[in-house]
Amino acid sequence: MATFPDYKDIYVFVEQKNSQPAEVGYELISKARELVDGSPELGYKVVGVLLGENVKEKAKDVIAHGADKVIVIDDPKLKDYSTQFYTDALTQLIEEFKPSSLLTGATVLGRDLAPRVAARINAGLTADATAIEIGKDVKLNSRNGVREIPNEDALLLVTRPTFGGNLFGTIVCPDTRPQMATIRPKVFDLAKPDPNRTGEVVEFAPKWTEETPLVVVEGILPKEVAGVDITKCEILVGAGRGAEGALDLVEELASLLGGEVAATRAAVEDGFIAKERQVGQTGKTVRPSLYIACGISGAVQHVAGMEKSDYIIAINRDPEAEIFKIANQGYVGTVESVLPALIAEIKNIKASR
Template sequence: MKALLFMETDGEKVLGGSLELISAAKALDAEGTALIVGSRVAADTVANLGTPVIFIDAAADCDTLTEVLSQMVKKENPDIVLLSNTSMAKDVAPRITARMGLGCVSDVIGMSKDDGKVIYTRPAYGGTVLEHIEVEGTAVVTVRSGSFPKSEEGSKAAVTEKKVEIPAGAIKVKIVDKVKDICEAVNLEEAEIIVAGGRGMGNAENFKLVEELANVLGGVVGATRPPIEDGWICRSHQVGQSGKIVSPKLYIACGISGATQHTSGMSGSNYIVAINKDEEAPIFEIADVSIVGNVNEVIPVMIEEMKKVKEEAK
């Protein structure tokens, strides 16, 4: 089985979710080849992990990537095309699929083989059920970040540079300017620790406790929709169906009831700590540690204890 792994970059380094694709291919005993567009530094990084790399020096906009990937799928003829489930991949994957008449499965969290056939597992209906999908022919698959471990460094593999001609008609959109909100610097998808607050925090002033705890732990702040709609924090911090899908090592849910719209975006976390005054809150059903109490009383105690631990560790 041949796998083509599209490694998305931030312009220089490979995104963490893309590095997981190497392990995803190995889980299927597939012969993986990485495709990197635009960043030679990223190409060398992946080659050092023991995965052969095809490097193409081209722009990394959606139209160009669609054309590059389409041509490479034709040339390489892989059995499976893997992409990390990023915003870019959500645009590119269905376009390649439609253009080439392939199968497509999005937001995959597991892959396995059964009688030589690949079974893709993905959450559906807000994560309340899991779908097991089989695709005839080549499949274009986006993989949820955190579903597989990042590949460890191995023996150096080769980097092969190839040229791809981009027809003028393939570029439909021209980016003339970018306006970036300061909040967009938040990288929830690759955070190892996330402290998230919900409606139960009460108000914007109380929500600052979430930010303080995240700062003490060296983590990132997340939020459910209500705090964002009330203006306590900007939208780029939203976790859930209409926000970011995350899978950190530690997720602390503060004043979050556990509605499906939110838990579908964080249930893949390695370890979940939930704080809520309602002992029957749905969030406790998926939590590893459940703390029943007023978040505005519990969090200050946690902050002080964490500070003590950090001082003792010095």
């Protein structure tokens, strides 16, 4: 049975653009901090990984968000994202420092980079995870019987939706290191930074396997962003198939509350709401202060994208709907019957102020 005495610590790839770290990197730092603090017997550290040009100064921010150490690769070749150079750099960093686990945001960049690195080092990778924890006293069933994993191996238990989002599976990689996972933004809490935290900053210089870029970027055109980014909204009114006949009420409620309309995959595929407003496993993950689920059954595919909302109100005509199991408050009835009363009450409250 493989053991890994030389591999330790939880590493987090902190994605950046124009020298500005992405929020998902800090979310993963916060989660790694929680895991390490919850298993002090391991003696592990949280290590941030920063790749780019002129990014060394950002190491202080990574430490403030919870890292004990930051490894910086600062090189002009890394100014803009390059699959070639980022893969080379991160692979060499892993081979040099030997992390037990490596977490990456499941962003466009992370989904390109992580599998390439995993293939280079022949490591296991779990994609689009929604939960992680360090396993203790883990026993795995195998063809040769029950296999016990030593606690000092710090087995990472990674949970993700599977079978089209109808089930959640927990995946482990007991035979390779580092244990790699990409994790969707907004899944974990972002802890408040502590500017007084101190940590170690290490600079690492990779030896490029190829100095000449195989792909040359001639220019970058900024993406035109249409509409609103629902991942940044504090109030969302979600519309499911049960609200398709009352979208005017859904929009009115969202407007009264100063929020925005979100949707399930069903409402999007039926052509009622734009794709960029879709919440769920195949949409966006949101964490608003208030989420009002209108005519939403509560299928795991949708719930995976909004269950971390601070307060959830559910409206559904089926008293047995799954959405009520995660709701803080629920109303049994059709959207057409409940929303007019709710809208009228909000208007009365506003008029009395």
